[in-house]
Amino acid sequence: xxxxxxxxxxxxxxxxxxxxxxxxxxxxxxxxxxxxxxxxxxxxxxxxxxxxxxxxxxxxxxxxxxxxxxxxxxxxxxxxxxxxxxxxxxxxxxxxxxxxxxxxxxxxxxxxxxxxxxxxxxxxxxxxxxxxxxxxxxxxxxxxxxxxxxxxxxxxxxxxxxxxxxxxxxxxxxxxxxxxxxxxxxxxxxxxxxxxxxxxxxxxxxxxxxxxxxxxxxxxxxxxxxxxxxxxxxxxxxxxxxxxxxxxxxxxxxxxxxxxxxxxxxxxxxxxxxxxxxxxxxxxxxxxxxxxxxxxxxxxxxxxxxxxxxxxxxxxxxxxxxxxxxxxxxxxxxxxxxxxxxxxxxxxxxxxxxxxxxxxxxxxxxxxxxxxxxxxxxxxxxxxxxxxxxxxxxxxxxxxxxxxxxxxxxxxxxxxxxxxxxxxxxxxxxxxxxxxxxxxxxxxxxxxxxxxxxxxxxxxxxxxxxx
Amino acid sequence: xxxxxxxxxxxxxxxxxxxxxxxxxxxxxxxxxxxxxxxxxxxxxxxxxxxxxxxxxxxxxxxxxxxxxxxxxxxxxxxxxxxxxxxxxxxxxxxxxxxxxxxxxxxxxxxxxxxxxxxxxxxxxxxxxxxxxxxxxxxxxxxxxxxxxxxxxxxxxxxxxxxxxxxxxxxxxxxxxxxxxxxxxxxxxxxxxxxxxxxxxxxxxxxxxxxxxxxxxxxxxxxxxxxxxxxxxxxxxxxxxxx
Ligand code: SF4
Numbered sequence: 001x002x003x004x005x006x007x008x009x010x011x012x013x014x015x016x017x018x019x020x021x022x023x024x025x026x027x028x029x030x031x032x033x034x035x036x037x038x039x040x041x042x043x044x045x046x047x048x049x050x051x052x053x054x055x056x057x058x059x060x061x062x063x064x065x066x067x068x069x070x071x072x073x074x075x076x077x078x079x080x081x082x083x084x085x086x087x088x089x090x091x092x093x094x095x096x097x098x099x100x101x102x103x104x105x106x107x108x109x110x111x112x113x114x115x116x117x118x119x120x121x122x123x124x125x126x127x128x129x130x131x132x133x134x135x136x137x138x139x140x141x142x143x144x145x146x147x148x149x150x151x152x153x154x155x156x157x158x159x160x161x162x163x164x165x166x167x168x169x170x171x172x173x174x175x176x177x178x179x180x181x182x183x184x185x186x187x188x189x190x191x192x193x194x195x196x197x198x199x200x201x202x203x204x205x206x207x208x209x210x211x212x213x214x215x216x217x218x219x220x221x222x223x224x225x226x227x228x229x230x231x232x233x234x235x236x237x238x239x240x241x242x243x244x245x246x247x248x249x250x251x252x253x254x255x256x257x258x259x260x261x262x263x264x265x266x267x268x269x270x271x272x273x274x275x276x277x278x279x280x281x282x283x284x285x286x287x288x289x290x291x292x293x294x295x296x297x298x299x300x301x302x303x304x305x306x307x308x309x310x311x312x313x314x315x316x317x318x319x320x321x322x323x324x325x326x327x328x329x330x331x332x333x334x335x336x337x338x339x340x341x342x343x344x345x346x347x348x349x350x351x352x353x354x355x356x357x358x359x360x361x362x363x364x365x366x367x368x369x370x371x372x373x374x375x376x377x378x379x380x381x382x383x384x385x386x387x388x389x390x391x392x393x394x395x396x397x398x399x400x401x402x403x404x405x406x407x408x409x410x411x412x413x414x415x416x417x418x419x420x421x422x423x424x425x426x427x428x429x430x431x432x433x434x435x436x437x438x439x440x441x442x443x444x445x446x447x448x449x450x451x452x453x454x455x456x457x458x459x460x461x462x463x464x465x466x467x
Numbered sequence: 468x469x470x471x472x473x474x475x476x477x478x479x480x481x482x483x484x485x486x487x488x489x490x491x492x493x494x495x496x497x498x499x500x501x502x503x504x505x506x507x508x509x510x511x512x513x514x515x516x517x518x519x520x521x522x523x524x525x526x527x528x529x530x531x532x533x534x535x536x537x538x539x540x541x542x543x544x545x546x547x548x549x550x551x552x553x554x555x556x557x558x559x560x561x562x563x564x565x566x567x568x569x570x571x572x573x574x575x576x577x578x579x580x581x582x583x584x585x586x587x588x589x590x591x592x593x594x595x596x597x598x599x600x601x602x603x604x605x606x607x608x609x610x611x612x613x614x615x616x617x618x619x620x621x622x623x624x625x626x627x628x629x630x631x632x633x634x635x636x637x638x639x640x641x642x643x644x645x646x647x648x649x650x651x652x653x654x655x656x657x658x659x660x661x662x663x664x665x666x667x668x669x670x671x672x673x674x675x676x677x678x679x680x681x682x683x684x685x686x687x688x689x690x691x692x693x694x695x696x697x698x699x700x701x702x703x704x705x706x707x708x709x710x
Contacts, residue, residue, distance in 0.1 A: 012652035320639040324656050357650065360643025360657075361515065363610035383517030395520065402513055402521030405476075406528045411507040415480050422481075439648035443655025444686035447481055455474060455483040459490075459502050 005331050007354040014325035023158045024148075024326040031152070032317040034261025035368065042257060052254050053372050056308035059208075059241050063299045063307070066208045066241045067290060073211030077273030079286040087117035090291050094119060094200070094233055095126040097287055101231060103128050103197035107189075109217060109225040110134035111202025112150050112311060113235045113291055115333045116346075119200070130200070131192040133221040135185055142169045148327025150334065151259050151313035156326045189221070199229035199283065203236045204310070205251055206288070209244040212272040213288065216255060216265045223269045232274070232283040237291050239307040251310070254370040258312040294346040302381055303345055308371040309338055315365035315375060321358050330355065337365040337375045341382065349386055356382035412456070419449050468586065469499040471536035473550070473575070475543045476508035477678040482542075485678065485700035489542050489578055492705045496586045506532045509546045514553055515644040526554045530567060538585070539575040542700070543678040545644075547577040548611030577608065579676050579701055583617045594625040594708040601633045601670035602701075603661070603684065605677035609637060618676060618701050625708045631668045635660075642683040658687040665696060674701045 014020060039045045059066050071081035084090035098106070106128050108114065120141075123130045132141040136154040139162055140147055147153030154162070162181055166172045172184045201222060203213035213234055215222040226232050242251055248270075256262040275282035298307050316322045316336030327335035332343040332352065340359055344352040359379045366375050387395070404410045421428070425448045437446060452458070470493065478486040490500050510525030529550065533539050541547035555568040582588040602622055608614050622630045641647070641657025648654075661684065665673055673696060675681050685698040 008650055008652070011650055015653055015656040320641065320657050321653060324653060324660075354649075356517075357646065360606070360639045360641060360646045360654075362606035362639035362643070364606070364637070364639070367610065380515070380517065383515070384519055385517070387517035387519075395518070398513065398516070398518040399521045399524075402510070402518070402524045405508050405510075406524045408505040408507055411476075415476070419480055436648055439651045440686075441690075442651035443658060443690060444683065445689040447682050447686050449481050450484045452483055452487075455479060455486040456504070458483060458487060 004350075005352050005354065007329065007358050010329040010331060011321075011325045011358070014329040019158065019161075020156050020326050021324065024155055025323050027149075027152055027155045028317040028323045031260060031313070032368075035258055035314055035317070036261075038257040038261035038263065042253070042263075045257070048250060048254055049370055049372055051250060052370060053305075053308060055243060055247055055250075056305075056371060058243060060239075060299050060304050060307045063238065063241075063296060066243070067238050069208040070206050070211055070241055071288075071290065073209065074273070074286075074288055075211070077211045078276065079211060079273045079288055082287060082289045084117075084289055084291045084293070086293050087291075090117045090235065090289050090293070091119060091122040093287075093289050094235070095122060095128075097231070097233060098123065098126050098128050098198060101197060103231075105192070105196045106130045106198040106200050107133050107192055107196040107225050107229065108137075108200040109202070109215065109222040110137050110153065111200070111235055112147070112333055113202050113237045114200060115147060116237075116293065117235065117291065119235065128198070131189070131196070133189050133193070133219075133225055134217070135182065135219060135221075138185055138189065139165065142166070146328065147333075148335065149313060149316055150311050150336075150338075151316075156328065193224050193228050196229045197231065199225040199227075199232045201225050201232065201234045203234050203240055203288075204255060205242050205248060206236050206240045206290075207243075207245050207248060208241050210272055212245060212270060214248060214252075215269040215271070216252065216267070217269070218260070218262075218266040220267050223267055226269055226271060226283065227281050230283055231285040231287070232271075233287045233289065234271075235289050235291060237293070238295050239309065255310050255312050258310070258314040258368065258370040298345060303341065303378055305371070305373045306338070306341055306345065306378070308373060309342075310370060311338075312370060314368040314370065318364040318368045320360060320362060320364070330358070337379075338373075341375065341378045344382060349382075349389060353386060356386060416454075419454065422446060422448055468497065468538075469501060470538045470540045470581070471501045471503055471533060473509070473533070473539050473541035473546060474502070474506060475541060475546045475678060477682065478542050481682060482678055482700065485703055486542055488700065488702040488706035489540075492582070492702050492709060493540070493578075495706075495709045496582065496588055498586060501536070503532045503536070509549045511545060511549050511644060514549060514557075519557060523557050526557050526568070529554070530564075530571065534567065534571055536571075537574065538581075539571070540578055540581045541575065542578055542702075544577050544605055544608040544612050544614075544676045545679055547575055547580075548607045550575045552611060577612045577614065577676060579608075579618050579621070580612055580614045582621075583614075588621075591621045591624040591705060592708050593627065594704065596707070597626050597629045598672050599629045599631060599668070599670045600626045600672040600674060600704070601631050601665060601668045602636070603633060603640065603665075603673055603675040603677075603680060604636050605675055605680045606639050608676045614676070618674070621701070621705065622674060625704060631670060633668060634664045640680050640684060642680050644679070647683060654683075655687070658683060659691065662688055662691060662693060666693065671695055671697065672704070673698050674704055675699075676701055 149155040274286040322336040513521030558564040
């Protein structure tokens with residue numbers, strides 16, 4: 001995490017990267033159009049969104065109770081529930097479990113919650129090597145990078161880059177096509193699966209009624225990660241809770257259609273407790289780390305519905321800003337519209353002060369968000385919060401022009417002056433292009449008033465002619 | 468039928484011709500236009516930067532000026548959107564003010580939406596100078612006002628086969644108010660993408676219902692040396708067709 005993030009700087013260098021822009025744009029477009037087609041093909045989708053929101057409202061309205069219920073039921077099913085107030089506690093819980101087992105190798109299926117607590121950095125320090133088993137995450141790990149999309153972590157890489165990476169790190173032939181690249185990864189991963197002591201997963205849903213976790217994947221790596229190693233550790237944000245097992249199908253419909261436009265993902269792994277006597281597969285120990293890390297306070301505040309996020313990524317794919325800069329410019333695990341809101345809330349407005357500005361308020365994300373989270377409104381609210389932190393002097397500086405504008409005569413005078421200044425156009429001295437005009441003219445010329453009299457004079461003249 | 472014109476500060480400063488065209492078109496369809504002279508700006512710059520004290524001031528000033536108006540017609544979508552969808556929530560603690568703002572919101576329209584819904588204008592005459600024309604449907608027109616397809620239909624009537632729709636027409640042009648100056652490199656990138664789509668249509672005219680987008684697009688086109696493309700408020704093209 002950065003101590004002070006500068007989105008203008010990060011985004012300016014990202015928009016200059018043509019390969020990045022093309023790669024992100026291509027995949028985001030594809031995901032966006034597949035979502036649109038899947039939603040169009042499912043007539044009840046709008047009602048389903050309302051239903052999903054109401055179920056999540058129930059959970060966020062009484063979060064502590066639902067967390068307790070989930071952990072009770074999990075323990076009743078033979079699993080172990082751990083509570084982590086923050087990232088440090090979560091990491092400690094996981095590394096303690098690993099040390100207790102004397103583990104040396106872990107496989108991991110994709111988990112943004114594990115990214116949130118930087119688990120991959122902490123485990124090697126505890127003597128455990130970690131292998132990412134989701135293809136995208138595997139690519140990212142080989143490259144020594146961070147995911148740049150919450151669903152498609154390697155969205156910023158094109159095929160040629162991946163082929164070169166595999167050639168360098170895995171010794172595969174250069175210039176492989178997609179099919180061959182997948183085969184190379186599968187072969188490398190198979191050995192790691194068999195050697196692992198621990199399987200680390202996230203969860204897309206945690207069902208309070210039964211203490212069940214559900215993992216959605218397309219590659220089956222989630223299933224292998226949770227089934228092969230003797231011990232499974234799931235890192236689960238407490239926002240992942242849904243009330244009942246009977247809610248799962250509805251939420252799966254919402255999630256897969258919104259994320260990848262699929263009616264159903266290739267795999268849905270549903271796990272209730274560890275392996276029971278007489279069962280043939282599954283881990284003998286199941287640990288679920290329930291991560292708070294700033295989530296509980298959201299439930300009672302103005303950003304409550306952020307807790308309803310399914311991490312489907314639809315808002316990223318629809319966002320003009322995300323599509324132009326990709327995920328890394330946000331310098332957070334959570335990029336795009338949902339990240340603009342979540343990052344300052346989880347890590348502080350001082351760290352991510354400018355992410356609420358990474359939004360044109362175009363409203364497209366709110367159109368696609370399966371949970372109807374009012375993302376543009378939340379961006380505005382964060383700007384209000386931030387303005388409140390800037391103190392009296394800044395508040396006055398902002399309000400003074402409003403007082404002037406509220407006064408018709410002063411407003412008209414000021415506008416008249418601006419109009420005259422702007423009509424000078426190219427004859428304006430260069431010195432004037434600092435501050436606001438300076439920022440405006442980074443990519444545009446200064447506007448010049450259209451020819452003819454201003455509207456007010458025209459109106460007055462016309463009226464006097466008519467009279 | 469009588470309306471009060473919400474000029475908007477952008478038209479007041481930069482686009483007198485667009486405002487004149489709005490008046491002329493409305494009158495051509497039998498609408499009586501009043502212009503409340505004390506109006507200023509709707510307050511978006513404050514609203515969008517989280518400066519609510521300033522936004523409240525201008526919302527209250529708007530109420531002073533327009534509360535008596537039978538119907539309000541705004542020249543630019545984003546201003547209509549502000550009045551309709553954002554004023555009332557500025558006063559969460561005053562049910563009375565909320566009610567008054569909600570009442571005035573219900574009587575506020577964007578220009579093209581008004582023509583379509585109130586006088587119910589069905590048909591625009593053919594334009595005497597058919598030129599290849601495209602339409603930028605701004606985000607606030609689409610998702611704030613909820614107007615889809617109406618302007619395009621009028622344009623098709625005026626320009627026939629010379630009207631071409633813009634690829635990726637639901638994508639933001641990158642203006643975004645304070646966004647345009649806080650993140651100008653990014654704003655410029657979205658702008659360039661939008662203008663690339665405009666160029667691809669071969670259009671020489673771009674119409675829109677949002678004057679802020681038009682300012683951003685036209686000054687951006689000037690920077691990129693796209694000299695042949697001209698930018699208009701839809702009303703200007705309608706006024707041309709009606710004379
Ligand atoms: S905010 Fe909505 S659209 Fe974005 S990831 Fe979360 S659920 Fe999906």
